[in-house]
Amino acid sequence: MAQTGRVAKTAAPSARPNADVRPLMGNEALARGAWEAGVRVAAAYPGTPSTEILEALSGYPEEDVYAQWSTNEKVSLDVAMGASFEGVRALSVMKHVGLNVAADALMSMTYIGVNGGLVIIVCDDPGIHSSQNEQDTRALARFAMVPVLEPSDAQEAPAFMRHAYEISETFDTPVIVRSTTRLSHTRSPVVLGERIEVARREFDDNPVKNVMIPSHARLRHPVLLEREAKLGKYFETSALTELEMLGRAAGVITTSISHGYVKEVLGDASVLKLAGSYPLPERKIRDFAASVERLFVVEELEPVIEDQIRAWGIKVDGKEFFPRDGEFSPEVVRAGFVKAGALPDMGIGDDVFHIEPTPRPPVLCPGCPHTSAYMVLRQAEARVAGDIGCYTLAAIEPLRAIDTCVSMGSSIANATGMAKTRGMTKTGVEQRPVVATIGDSTFLHSGLPPLIDAVYNNADITVMLLDNHIVAMTGGQDHPGTGKTLRGEQTHRVDYESVCRSVGVKWVRTVDSYDLAAMHKALREAIDFKGVAVIISDRECVIDPVKVKGIAMEVRAESCTACQSCMNVGCPSISWSDEWFDGRHKVKIDPNTCIGCTFCAQVCPSDSIQPGTGL
Numbered sequence: 001m002a003q004t005g006r007v008a009k010t011a012a013p014s015a016r017p018n019a020d021v022r023p024l025m026g027n028e029a030l031a032r033g034a035w036e037a038g039v040r041v042a043a044a045y046p047g048t049p050s051t052e053i054l055e056a057l058s059g060y061p062e063e064d065v066y067a068q069w070s071t072n073e074k075v076s077l078d079v080a081m082g083a084s085f086e087g088v089r090a091l092s093v094m095k096h097v098g099l100n101v102a103a104d105a106l107m108s109m110t111y112i113g114v115n116g117g118l119v120i121i122v123c124d125d126p127g128i129h130s131s132q133n134e135q136d137t138r139a140l141a142r143f144a145m146v147p148v149l150e151p152s153d154a155q156e157a158p159a160f161m162r163h164a165y166e167i168s169e170t171f172d173t174p175v176i177v178r179s180t181t182r183l184s185h186t187r188s189p190v191v192l193g194e195r196i197e198v199a200r201r202e203f204d205d206n207p208v209k210n211v212m213i214p215s216h217a218r219l220r221h222p223v224l225l226e227r228e229a230k231l232g233k234y235f236e237t238s239a240l241t242e243l244e245m246l247g248r249a250a251g252v253i254t255t256s257i258s259h260g261y262v263k264e265v266l267g268d269a270s271v272l273k274l275a276g277s278y279p280l281p282e283r284k285i286r287d288f289a290a291s292v293e294r295l296f297v298v299e300e301l302e303p304v305i306e307d308q309i310r311a312w313g314i315k316v317d318g319k320e321f322f323p324r325d326g327e328f329s330p331e332v333v334r335a336g337f338v339k340a341g342a343l344p345d346m347g348i349g350d351d352v353f354h355i356e357p358t359p360r361p362p363v364l365c366p367g368c369p370h371t372s373a374y375m376v377l378r379q380a381e382a383r384v385a386g387d388i389g390c391y392t393l394a395a396i397e398p399l400r401a402i403d404t405c406v407s408m409g410s411s412i413a414n415a416t417g418m419a420k421t422r423g424m425t426k427t428g429v430e431q432r433p434v435v436a437t438i439g440d441s442t443f444l445h446s447g448l449p450p451l452i453d454a455v456y457n458n459a460d461i462t463v464m465l466l467d468n469h470i471v472a473m474t475g476g477q478d479h480p481g482t483g484k485t486l487r488g489e490q491t492h493r494v495d496y497e498s499v500c501r502s503v504g505v506k507w508v509r510t511v512d513s514y515d516l517a518a519m520h521k522a523l524r525e526a527i528d529f530k531g532v533a534v535i536i537s538d539r540e541c542v543i544d545p546v547k548v549k550g551i552a553m554e555v556r557a558e559s560c561t562a563c564q565s566c567m568n569v570g571c572p573s574i575s576w577s578d579e580w581f582d583g584r585h586k587v588k589i590d591p592n593t594c595i596g597c598t599f600c601a602q603v604c605p606s607d608s609i610q611p612g613t614g615l
């Protein structure tokens, strides 16, 4: 494909009279932009803060765009690549840590390039609102030599998506559009544009480009280096790079959501707003640096832009004043400029604007079916390798039944490693049984290879597959274990028992999560079994309480001995009442939130908890 370096422009919808303007969340605006850009195939694995993008895209007509949930992010990217190979515009969506999962495919696709435009939306989570780390996608994009575009608000998102596809096809490269939690989940008015229909390209029958074997890859690496230089030049003149010259005292280079904060707190500074952090328009940055007395870079998380500028020998201030961890806000940016002496200290720092909410520890929902697994594990004094999902909350009080949690799909292999240390006489003998706990979606995402590995290597572990029939953590999406697609169509439903048996697990049992005695019994037997044993803890999630609510439980205060056993369930529906016994509070149950799971009744030694009469 020709690399002219000139991007064909599609008309951007301007704020014309009668323009259709809607308040859209950043994620909805990104989906809108993909649809307007003529995307034909889209795939994603859910993950906060990115999940709503595919949900929104699935709201557009099926004839326009095929949209699917994939089992994990690498699969999602591979599906999008397949569509790109076939010459249509394709999209893959994930949260920042998902890019680690997809990185292997990305590192090859960057060599291959694209046929139909290929865009990957990656949503970062500065401040770690709902993630296992705070990594900066821009560093990975640079490593992969993939251009990264960073809209600064929802309004810009559709235009950035259109540009991303144009850049992808013009420069023969995948493009990352990066969002962050604040952008993804903030609403602003967005001008809606029309969809452009992009003609499908012929399959590019060129193995040297499409088949990455060493002799071909060697030829492609120099092409990547040329591409980097051409893209850098493109961003020198692109409309996406915006220069606003005001005062000469301070000049700020910024991008994404940080741009809004800079404008709010240092309104008289000159600002060079970059389209993204890689590749950078060197000439433009040099000229800007020369035109101001003091140069700042304001960027959330890593000093990606700052380091590149400093490497060119340009004097610049950045991370010395603006933190490298946590989420930015106007207060954080203001404090940075005050520290740098660019703003007077008016004594209205962080503390004035910073309102700390009352701490409220996250807990499992009333009636959460995951509860029983951790109650029985705690009693069995198991060493528990956890995984990522709602159930990770069982790591904290009062359940406190998870010892480790690393990344999606880590639990089973972590458990294998733990189990292999058992019986090592020279290191002392650890007796606690080893159990891995993993949710249904996480199991399908990346739990199967480690399960196969555990069987293959004869690990003596128990796996608890916590099947709540949904991806609860991200708001209740479907997956191959629910038997429903993203658009709600019926499809094959994975049968976990057969999957486990087919890879050689000899002990598999499905147990009703609400039956504590059965869970205890199954765990004992599984632990006693030599080899890999799998318990499938099976009960629907309570995410839709209207659907699953049973009879609420009630405390018969007259017989309650205030023993607090039910408190150890960690259910938010149970609280202390005003009645006392033996110097301790008796308990009460909120009938509005109680699901009727009966966990509390099953552990009550005095039978004081009974199904309510509703009176």
Ligand SMILES: Cc1ncc(C[n+]2csc(CCOP(=O)(O)OP(=O)(O)O)c2C)c(N)n1
Binding pocket: 045, 046, 047, 048, 095, 097, 098, 101, 131, 132, 370, 388, 389, 390, 391, 408, 438, 439, 440, 441, 442, 443, 468, 470, 471, 472, 473, 474
């Ligand atoms: C690599 C990666 N992708 C996505 C996520 C977001 N995420 C965290 S847990 C999870 C799945 C949870 O579903 P499941 O395993 O079924 O457990 P549940 O929350 O339903 O209990 C997802 C999608 C993540 N943390 N890491």
